[in-house]
Amino acid sequence: MRGNISLGKIFGIPLRLHYTWFIIFALVTSSLVLYPLVEPPYPPIEQRIISGILTSLLFFASIITHELAHSILAIRNNIPVKEITLFVFGGVSQITKEATHPRAELLIAIVGPLTSLALAGIFYGLHLLLAGTQQILAASLMQWLAWINVFLAAFNLIPGFPLDGGRIFRALVWRKTQDYHKATRIATKVGQGIAYALIAGGIALILIFRLWSNGMWLIFIGWFLSDAARASYQQILLRDALAGVTxxxxxxxxxxxxxxxxxxxxxxxxxxxxxxxxxxxxxxxxxxxxxxxxxxxxxxxxxxxxxxxxxxxxxxxxxxxxxxxxxxxxxxxxxxxxxxxxxxxxxxxxxxxxxxxxxxxxxxxxxxxxxxxxxxxx
Ligand SMILES: [Zn+2]
Structure with missing residues (x-):
């Protein structure tokens, strides 16, 4: 895939970074530095910059852990993982072939959000440990990381293919219809529909409620989702068209x-x-x-x-x-x-x-x- 930077291998799986990740990294770090999540007086700027970068890196590690969970379960189900690419809202594990059974697909998909929720629990635990100490900034950053992982789990559970929620949805339709292609088509259509609904919602927030930044975020997420749905559907069509061709x-x-x-x-x-x-x-x-x-x-x-x-x-x-x-x-x-x-x-x-x-x-x-x-x- 173009626009990717190789980060080496983890558990033998090549890890790649999509260039959009730098935008998110800069946004997250700068917003944590500018709005330190604690009551004034703010800690010194150097401390805010260092903790901002560390928190961004932990956020990044959370996404890698989420993706690794998918990959490890895929490998356990005899599905080789070609690479993991980290995007704006998480990653994409490039699993070379699709699961052969809805049960495997369901397990591989659901383990990601469950991992994010487990991480949220760990960060919240750390927040509680730090809350009673002098480390007010660290405590609030741990709380932020807990919330961001809850958000990641929730976002990935949106039932729009190719998000985890869309895969779970496809696995359920697949189990019901016993037709993999039909299930994929339905899951992609639903994903596209949800993407358009998010974009429309974002426009409504801006036009009716004047909520500019929330509206822009919804539009951005919808656009990303719609793009991902289209790309993965094309990938599936291509896979079908090339089936059996050497x-x-x-x-x-x-x-x-x-x-x-x-x-x-x-x-x-x-x-x-x-x-x-x-x-x-x-x-x-x-x-x-x-x-x-x-x-x-x-x-x-x-x-x-x-x-x-x-x-x-x-x-x-x-x-x-x-x-x-x-x-x-x-x-x-x-x-x-x-x-x-x-x-x-x-x-x-x-x-x-x-x-x-x-x-x-x-x-x-x-x-x-x-x-x-x-x-x-x-
Ligand atoms: Zn996932």
């Missing part, structure tokens, strides 16, 4: 293999200009050595083309993600999205056999939709 089916086997020692002048004259291709596989024998793109060539001044070899500027194989010919196309696409890659080399029996271009996947989907609409479950 990398082999979209591999461009006609992609030429460039020897690593060829110079850029030769590459441009013999391959770039005649073929119009923008990305080339570099190989020695049948083994993948690397990949070179038009952008990389263009970075080298023309006067140096004759003395620069392909291997000097290529991305070496050790730094490339590769696809395997019999791999699911969906997983290839997820890898490409993760790297923001437009091209990926395809390997079969240890040899490089071709390349997958993002535009080929799009074309494949369009053609399949035109001719084989019935093969795409709707």
């Amino acid at each position: 990398a082999r089916q979209v591999t461009d086997y006609g992609s030429p293999l460039i020897p690593p020692h060829m110079n850029l002048m030769e590459l441009v004259q013999q391959y770039v200009l005649p073929t119009g291709r923008t990305c080339f596989l570099v190989s020695w024998g049948a083994e993948l050595e690397g990949m070179v793109t038009l952008q990389q060539i263009k970075k080298v001044p023309r006067t140096r083309w004759a003395i620069t070899s392909v291997q000097d500027i290529m991305t070496p194989a050790s730094k490339l993600k590769v696809a395997y010919a019999d791999e699911d196309l969906l997983s290839v696409l997820q890898d490409m999205n993760g790297e923001s890659a437009e091209h990926i080399p395809v390997i079969e029996a240890g040899n490089v056999v071709g390349i997958i271009n993002r535009e080929d996947i799009a074309r494949f989907l369009r053609t399949r939709a035109e001719f084989g609409a019935s093969s795409t479950p709707r």
